[in-house]
Structures are given as structure tokens and as C-alpha cells.
Amino acid sequence: MPVREGIYGLLAEFNTPGELVVATEEARRAGYRRMECYTPYPVEEAAEALEFHKNRVPMVCLLGGLMGVTTSFLMETWISVWAYPLNIAGRPLFSWPAFIIPAYEWTILFAGLSAGFGMLALNGLPQLYHPLFNAPNFRNGATTDKFFLCLESVDPKFSPTETRSFLEQFHAVSVVEVEL
């Protein structure tokens, strides 16, 4: 595997969630897109500033649910009609009312599993290495009392100098360069 070199991005540290949200909104307005907020607890406004809610997890969940209902219903039909046809109280072999409950359960099961695993797949977890942990202030603050905004170097608008001066106009405690 080739050794990756260069910088991952610029990391700004803030003392309050409000400052973080303002900086994030301004960064989006300035045209940055590849960025992420890191907070010790969920900050809905930061998620909103990142326009984070539009992702593909709901679609994965919906497809999982549809797959569950189809699989279960077809499986039950196959079992009852062709594989093991049994006469149950003289009812038709294709007695769909009896299939509904398992089909419903499978919908929920598949939708839940798809949402969980789809979320992990789409956000890249589990991840054994992340460059941000190279920054000592991130290691110490991200899970306790600091709020971070990272503008990533893969963003076409990123420039080590201009992005730094852009971030420094906010009242960041520090703006540090993070190595890959």
C-alpha cells in the first residue's frame, strides 16, 4: 500500500456550539462542501448547517423493508402452495391473511437491519484509523468539551493559506493543519 502523504484538512477548535454552527454556515456559504463537524454531544443545528439530513440511509431502509415483505410473502406462498401443501381447516392453500403477520415482521426486521448496516456502510464505520486523531487538541477535546470544524483538503476550494485565513476570522481557539 502506498504511503499517503500531505494534509487531511484544517481543523478549527471552538469553545461553544454556537460558534461552530456560525462557522459551518459561513463555510457552506463560501462554497466549501467537504467538511465535517465534531461535537461531544449531538448538535442538531450543526447537522442542519451541514445539510446532513439528506443522505441515502432512508432509501436503503425502504428498500430493505420492501425486500423483507416480498421475500417473506413469496416464501410463504411457495411453502404453502408448492413445497409443503397442507390442508389446514379446509382453507385454500394460498391463504394470504395468514401470511401477513410474518411478512410484516420480516419488513420490520429487514428495514431495521438495512438501516443499521446501511448507516455503517455509508458512514464508513468501523474505521481503524482517522487522520484527525493526529491533532492532540482533537484527541483531548472532541469527546469532552470542544467543538471542531474540519475543512478537508479534498474540497476543490481548499487552499492551505486561504482556508486558514477564512477559518481564523471566526473566534476559533486554534486552527491547526491535520496530516494524513
Add this chain to the structure above:
Amino acid sequence: MSLGHEHNGDAGHHGHGPRVLPASLAAPEEAIKAWRTRLLIVGVAATVISLAFFMVQGGPVHILRAYLMGFMLSFGFAGGGLAMLMLQYVSGGKWGLLLRRPLEAASRTLWLVAAMVIPVLLLMKHLYQWAAFPNAQATAAAYAKGLMTQEQMLTANAKHAMLSPSAAIVQTVIVFAILLLMTTLLNRWSLQRDADPDAGSQSSYDRWRIKFENLSGIGILIYVILMTDLAIVLIKSLDVTWYSSIYGLQFLVGQGYQTLALGILMVILLSRYEPLKTLLRVTEQHDLGKFAFAFTMLNIYLCFAEFLIIWSGNVPDEIPWYLARIQGGWWVICSLDFICHWLIPFSLLLSRDLKRNKKKMIWLTAWMIFARSLDMFWLIEPNFRDAAGNLRLSGNLGILAYITVPVAVLSIWGAYYLTELMKRPLMNVNDPHLEEMLEPEHAH
């Protein structure tokens, strides 16, 4: 380049500070009066068209049945409003404060609904077999003439204590008396709460919260029992042979479904004007949408559970109720009921964007009220011998009264509801949730 943000926090930043409570919390009278006028026009027009059905063969009985349907839907809004009013007092939450005044207005329409039951009671012998043949001799004679089956005769005799004209009147009077008492108390206290000299203090908050909780907790239980009784006497007993232990719960959830749909519809329509323009946040609208989704699920759960149990049992006593609602053309209504009542609201309410969109929620909630009406039609009409397992239009034009009469009844009920809604400020101010509702969206 300085953006001039304060160092600590984000005061002054667009859209992040707390909003200001509007100076006047009064309901937007002009707009509501315009809606009321429109409803009254629809109501009068529907009444006039309904009168034409008197001249059709089988028209008068269908008008009466359709009136029963309109009455039961109105009771669903009024009683459901009372039940949800009590529910939000015990559960708390900003959604409850937002809906409180519309729910109070709905509960105050119980006076009108209580008056609306009188025609049903006066004409009950045209609706209910147990009222047409009120004693054992009458049922025996009816059986001899072929007007009743043997099973109908025997069950009508067995259920005589509950299902007889005098018992039905006594039950209806008791139900409405208790519900009106609870309505009066809750509505009176709500005004006293705002007028409290200590308003805004913790002691005042606690005192009123506990007072409302103490009535509402037991009130919900009482409501469920009384509503179940009324649903059995007025709707379920249309088929005197029918038993179903889930019936009351189904009506309760159906009332929650329609009341919530109306509540969401009202707050969104009212949010075009102050004060709700400021007070309705997307957060609460989203929460109410999720709540409506839960009711949609619970509703189909109960309906399907009842069907599955009876289908599994396959007992001759029970299945005719479903056969009458599936065979002979009723399959169409039955399927439409499932699609309109569950499939469409369920599929649409899955969407987060839709729940947060005002315009789409207006359409969807109006649709849900229509779907509830369709469900009520499917519950009521197949009870009658001429309609059981035989849905037809030719020679049976009177069945169209099921469209016009409920529209007329609901429009007139709606006009009264809007009149009640105008009488009070749209927000209960002596409540700690109000401050939270003025906070920016998603403030944690």
C-alpha cells in the same frame, strides 16, 4: 474581515435567537369567519341535495343511516378532541400545547353533538332491530314473519338489558352528561389557568399541571368506557348478532386518527396568520406527523387483528359480519378502505420531507378525514339486510345520501367548531412549554 459575531454564543445571528411572542394571541377572526361561511354554504347546498333523496325509493332510510354516520363522525371529532385534550395533559409536550385550544374547541362542540343524537334516538326503530322489536313477544312475532332470523331473535332477547329503547336512551344520557361535565371543567380551568395572578411562576405551573393531570388521568379511562358503550349501542348493535371485544378500541383509535388529522389541518391553516405563524415550528409539525403515522399503524393493526382472529376461527356466528362487507360488490369498498385508510397515509407519512411540508400535510390530513368517513360507511351500511353483501346503485339511488348527508352534517358541525375556536386566544400562556416553543428550531 469581521462578521461581528459575539464571542460567546450566537446572539443576533439570523434565525438562531428566540422569537418574540406575538402581541395578540387572539384567533384570526376574519379568516376563520371566511372559512365558516364557506362551510355553511357547503352545508346548506349538501342539505338541499339531500332533501332530494326523500323522493327516491329507499331514500328516507338511507338519509337516516347517513345521518347516523355524520353524527358518529362528528362525535369522533368532539369526543376524540376531549380524549386527546386529556391525553396531552397527562403526557405533556409542546405538541399538546400547540393543539390545546383547537382540541378545547372541538370538545366544546359536544353540546351540539349531544343535541344531534336526538333524531337518532327518536327514529331508532327505523335503524335498530332491537328498537323495532323491543321485547320477546315482538321478536318472536318478527321471527314468525321472517323479519328476523332465529339467531337475531335469540341474541336480541339475550342482549335486552343493554339494547332496548329505554336502556339506549339512559346510556346515551349518562354518556353525554359525564363527557359534558369533563368538558366543562377542563375548559373552565384552562381560562382560570391563564388568569392566575401567579401566572408564570413555578408554583402556578405545578398547581395547574397537577390539577389537570388529576382529572385527565381518570378521565381518559372514563372516556374509553363511555365511548365504547356509545359505539356499541349506536353502531355495533346495528347488527344485533355481532360480538367483537376490540370494537371500542377500534373506534377510539379511529377517533384519534381523525382528531389528529383535523388538529394538524387546523394548526397548519391557522399558521398562515398570527399568532400561529410565529408559534408553529417545523419541529412540532414533524412530531404531530409522526404521531399521525403511529395512529395510522395502530388503526390498521386493530382492524387487521380483528379480521385475522375471526378468519382463523371461521365460526358461523362471527364470519357473516365480514361476508356482508366483502361479498356482492363490497369488496371494492373494502379494498378502497384499506388503500385510503392505511396504504396511502402510511406510505406518504414515511417521508420526513412530507411531514415537514405544510401544503402536503394539508392535503394528506384532509384525505385522512375522508378515509375515516369511507371506513364509517363500510362499517354502517352493510349491517342492513337490503345492503348486506349487496352493494348496488341501480334501484338504490338513496345510497348516494351517504355522500351528501355526512357532508352536510360535518359542515354544520365544522361551522360550530370554528365559532368555538374563535372564542379564545389560540395559546394557553401560563405553561412552561410556551417558552420552549419560542426557542429556535432544534434547540437542545
